[in-house]
Amino acid sequence: MHDTFLEYVLDDLLRKELDITQCTFVLPSKRSGTFLKKHIASRLEKNIFSPDVVSIQEFIGNLSDLNQASNIDLLLLLFKVYKESQIEDSDDFSSFINWGQTLLQDFNEIDGYLIPATDILNYLSAIKEINHWSASKEKSELVENYLQLWKNLETIYNNFYEALLEQKRGYQGLIQREAVKSLENGVYQNTQSNPIIFIGFNALNAAESNIIQHYLEQGNSHIYWDIDSYFLNDPIHDAGLFVRDYQYNWPYYKHGHKIETQNNFLHDKNITITGVPKSMSQTKYVGQLLEEIGEKEHIDLTKTALVLADETLLNPMLNAVPRNIPEVNITMGMPLNKTVLYSFFVNFLELHLNVSERGWFYKRVLEYISNPYTLTLSTESQGTFAQRLSNDIKEGNLLYINAEALSKYPKAQELLSVIFPEDTLTPIEWINNCLLLIERLKIIYQEEKNALELEYLYRFYALYNQLKQYLDKVDFMGELKSIKNLFKQLANMETLDFIGQPLTGFQIMGMLESRNLDFETVIITSVNEGILPSGKSNNSFIPFDVKRDYGLPTYKEKDAIYVYHFYRLIQRAKNVYITYNTEPDVLEGGEKSRLITQLLTDKNLEEHITHTIATPKISIDPKPLIQIEKDGQFMEDLRTFAQNGFSPTSLTNYIRNPIDFYTRNILKINDLEEVEENIAANTFGTIIHDSLEQLYTPLINHVLTEEHIKSIKNQVPEIVQHQFTQNLSGVDISKGKFLLVYNVILKYLHNFLEDELQQLKRHEIKILALEERYEELITVPGLDFPIKLKGTLDRVDEFDGTLRIIDYKTGKVEAKNVKVTDWETLITDYDKSKAFQLLCYAYLYSKKHGKSDVQAGIISFKHLSKGLLPFSEDKDTRIHADTLATFENYLFQLIREICNAAVPLTEKID
Template sequence: MTTFIFDVLKDLQKSNCNFSNLTFVMPSKRAGLFLKHQLSQVANETIFSPSIISIEAFVEDLSELRKISNTELLFEFYNTYIQLTKESEKDTFEVFSKWAQVLIQDFNEIDRYLIHQDNIFNYLSAIKEIEYKHWSVEEEQSGLIKKYLAFWNKLGSYYSRFTDILLSKKIGYQGLIYREAVENIESYIQSNTDKQHIFLGFNALNTAEETIIQELLQNDMAKIYWDIDQVFFDNPKHDAGLFARQHKANWLYFKKHPFNWITNNYSNHKNISVFGIPKNIGQAKYIGSLLNSLKDKNPSLQNTAVILGDENLLIPTLNSLPNDIEALNITMGFPLKSIPLASLFESLFHVHKTYSTLLYYRDVINIVSHQFISVLFQDNASKIIETIDNNNLIYLSPNRLRDMAPEASEIINLLFLNWNGVDRVLENCLQLILYIKTYLDRDKTSNLLSLEYLFRFNELFNELVRLNSKYNHIKDITTLHSIYKELLTSETLDFQGEPLQGLQVMGMLESRVLDFETVIISGVNEGILPSGKNNNSFIPFDVKIENTLPTYKEKDAVYTYHFYRLLQRAKNIYIIYNTEADVLNGGEKSRFITQLELDPTHQIKHAIVAPQVPVIEAKLNIVEKNDSVLEILKDVAEKGFSPSSLTNYIRNPIDFYYQKVLKIREFDEVEETVAANTLGTVVHNTLEDFYKPLVGSFLTINSIQNLKKLISETVMLHFADVYKEGDIKTGKNLIIFEIAKRYVSNFLDLEIQDLRAGNQIKIMAIEKKSTVQVDIDQLDFPVRLTGMVDRIDERNGLIRIIDYKTGKVEQTEVEVVNWEDITLDYKKYSKSFQVLLYAYMMQLSGSIKLPIEAGIISFKNLNNGFLKFAKKDRIGPHAKKDTLITQETINNFSTELKQLILEICNNEIPFTEKEV
């Protein structure tokens, strides 16, 4: 395969051109590298390298202006803005930057296309005047409309003053540089009559570029080589040839000179395959699969390019590449915003943008656990996080942080103190980078990439320092954050690779002038290729048409040309698009694919590819019991099975295994909102405090009423004990605090109501802890039961075992029909199992005598009072209920309980997960 660059060099060689005296002007710097490489293959003798320059660098030399960054342009433009705007009407720099970027882009377009600015600005001003003045129903204009119209009237003066200032400083944006280059072209021609310029690979040219190139052509100081195929050029409706047709028709030079070149490469045989793949990650993975298959025929993947239509696919694509690629070159930079260090500074800006004396715990944890910060804290990072969790700290001060880790006071001060003022913030960021660098320098070899990250961020913050010291427009940290993000978005970390060898990974624009035998193009969807109707401009569509400024149609034609130019000389073409509908990008395959499918020139293979998703059978987790597990179970049995552990086994045996055998505990974390179990603990502890002094005595209405006076104080005390330093004075937590007080108050009211009805209640035990041994003949080791009963009382001579529940419990949840069901259905019978187990334990310990009652008091169902356990003779509304727990009840329950314990301790019955 011969490339376009090679063909141009061979043509120049036939013309007996002296390569050393030529100046090659290319669309991009990258194309120049390939030209230099292929020049060595064409030259028959040793020569001095010709001058190879990009069009932007060439025009910058012509203009004698220096291009500055978009961010610095904003600062310069703000200087102009404040000079021309009344003090009372000035926007802050942050607000200004939002609309000024669009206006600078419009200035850029106007200058690149050599439009006289008055043609645009006077027109726009007149349009707005018509819209808001003559069409308004109000005779008197409001202040807002007056300000709005004044803005449009000032556009011309903004432009004139801004460009004058830039020219006086010998700097400019791209459009101004192009306009000045056109002004200087005659002087350049007179001073460089012996220079010969070769323009190659151009397509869409702005008016300034057209003027410069035509002037050089007319003075016999240049040659230009186009790269357009006959198929596209001859089709008046094909956008790939739109600009080439216009140039050939409109340039006077081509009335007498040939149009080099119109080729016939596209009509050659090609293998074109189109693959529809769901999701972007699917595309990246499929690129990896394609490359793996291509390596069988071309191990080095030489002359192979991956073109990413959507540049956000870079990282997933790199992660999907085969591991054994010999040589790789990536022309797209790695965006700084994707580097881990960016998330650290984003977190710091987030914390300090809104000044507060207290720090939110999640923000603190995010920062101290960050990979670049935790190494500075060493063990103190985990110490801080544990202290926050253990004390349930939602908000904390920097002083509290220092108390947690006194050894890390210096770094805590740097991260969380003295971030007032822009200069101070920038100083802290640079100081933090030095801290991290000092640590990484201990092992430079292992930390080369991290040190490169630091270097780039050091450059970024130094640039912010320079801009702010020079212009002094950044007045607060919010504005600084906005400008920081603007710089961060535009900065990339360049890859090192082999630009002339192996696989090439690039964006669509980097492929200009280059040819590859095998091309993989991803992201070929509408809204990406082409990009669609994006109009980020103050200039309306009709005004652009009137002044021959480019619209979305011309921008689409640019991408059409680049897409089809990639196909011209390629032999193997793989086009990939996303089949999944996307709200932002539409999810529709690109019109380029549809054009290819309708084009009779080539046969297109089309396939929808689904990722290989292995069918994984949903198998329930089964854990066999070995000798070591049985030893642990014996230990658990000897210490005692609690009601909660047994009901946990009923609910799901595998959870019992995790909790009791593997000793896996639930992770304790900060409760921002009081959890249900915390509320339950507070209510239980409050009632324990109230009733413990009353054990052994009969309740009186007066004693309960006295307790009501202590509710608020006691509930607060227990919240402080259980919820630690969590805030219960605001928001949802205040509501939950009030709910806890209401639960206790309502329970005491229920107690008073019961006493007023003439019932006698004697408190026998509160929070009664008991451990009893159970005789199970089949087991050769002791088995104990252990638990704590919330309350045991005697009501009218009948003993009651009461379990408190802060959740809602219905009467049907403490009723049993068939005894064998009680250990099978957790959801239906767990409450019955629990209260019967308490009754069984109390009976074994000798604390009570049968018959008794056992049941639940539900704080969300207090209207139904004491929910007694009941044995029903059948299912249905007419079933008979027996609420007394007799020896027969206990015997029936103990039979099922022992069967359950035998199952747990049986080495032949594995722990089997239940379907949830």
């Protein structure tokens, strides 16, 4: 048994007495070629020139004199050809790019499988015509345009093919078709005297298959399949699907040649299958696994590979690799659109696509300035503008950010002019601004010597320069919108290639990078349906049955490719670890892969396999209530707080939850308000309070008359509008949800004033004070520092000679909230907080004016019909001196508890 397939091939060539230095080796990928060279080198006694080792793509490329064109060049050329076709109402570029990519893939397959394009494209056109056949003779314009594309498809294909040949360029399928033609025409008949050795192929398209067979027929070439007899001889095992087909159909095998199989799969191996909840946890689990592997003497890390079926896990995986693994080699591509830097540029683009004459919409701005890269740019020397701008947006409730708002950050003006330029950006300006941002980031990361970030930056730098070149060539990219799709496509197609020293250290790779390579220890992650195999995504315009009829690969064949890779990986391995996600996410694929089920139900593997589900250790401890001891610092802060004054709200905060009192009132941690697109309850209340104050202020010390009320009713709209701008700058109340809120407030105030008019018919009301602040120093027995009590009374009036203290509430208030039957509840039950507040106001008023016998009540705007809800004890709604004396006792008791260093603050749970 050989350690690896490549060594087996070299030994077999030796047995056939072929001089390996004279052979040309053709492999599926360049990477496997690197490993082959390593094995050749280790067998040689003397120095020689390396034999030719090429990938199949290079080999076929050499048979035609065409160069592979980049994907984006192909798309631009295809668009040009499409535009020049007979289609009257053709798509613009940004729409085209959404389907052009798929069409390109279909052309590529048609050519690679050597299908006469005329046949299949006309057949497609006919199918579309039948599908859209309808009883009415007239086709709608939409259907007409749609059918026009299909009718013109053959012309588009032919013109595209011709245009590429003229430029001596092509896509893979086209180059393969041309290579087959040149072999058939005898251009390359006998130029090849060296034996050609084809190694480790699996799924070949018709062109590759024809070319390989052509050389095998010549007699001096050989082909080696890495296929285990276990799969090949099983008529339904997908891992052998393709090779069984070649064994059965190729003349080479019909004329006596045999396929030499490998026999490693059933050798002793340990397979551990583990279900782990969520993708991220898989990386953590693999991290722990690697740590254990790193400590085992008998496991050779250079013969260990981690294969990520879901390549987006590369970044988190890198963070999870433990320190005891000295060398890590990554050989895989990470699509650029999976990087954080990509989101930085996309956010930047979205920012400019959502700009209006009022400025940049705050949500996009917040999204952009909270991106890690913006925060990196927002250095001290830039006056940390990102953090400040974020606060200013929230505090100032800025729905749109304009030049005036940005002028507050003088240190960052130069940078801000790149991010928020004055004029609308054209695509080329957007690219230039992105390049300027890359330049700034580059300087920062060079100082930090952050190689990985610089690599990311470089890839985007190259991408933008590429985009720039295309913009020079084309004239259909006038708007930023059209570059959006192109940028997204490019970032999707381009990968950040990590190329390590493939011959040393522990390897991290994608599924396709593992071709032809063998490892003793293999870890495969994300083995879920929809990821491995990747499922029925049919990214093609050619329907399933047409593909089947013409011999094009369908999802069944595509699945079989992954099945082959999967089994080939574990075929020679001694230790196999497979993980899958037990909590399949709708977007990330489904339940555990059928490949796992297949392994688990295989009788021959029973003794080698263990299957477990990794569950995090969960122990539910009763959460202890938070307790905060009142240390010296706390008491100091409390003294300062007491000097500034206890307000009724701060005291009721304590009643609700002492920890709330601590965070809000002592530490002053206020949740930074969110920007209000919808109005918050407290802002709504503030606008009503302030409007009433403004309306009634001219009437202080007057006995109200009906004329007074009628005249202030007329001012309501204007005053509310003014209060809106005071409290919510940047809000437009002429439309949308704020218009509704504005009307609700008008309605509330209208109803309130109507109610006041009704009262005036039967009662005399005199306004004494509005929004008046009261402060009293009180001495609490047992405390050695003075306490200030403070509060703002919304309105004080005289109602038929009775003094009334009124508190406005826009929230829900019920009569029971202002009634006290058991005094103890006043300082223990938050439900009584409204009663507590009213007593505080009455207490403050009587301290200042020496008056008791007052009435204190709440007017609830939600229930205006209930009128004033007065504080009451038993039946009496007045607050007398003895009521205030009782209240004072409880107030002192509460303040003493707050100020008692021996009583810790203990959390209350609602």
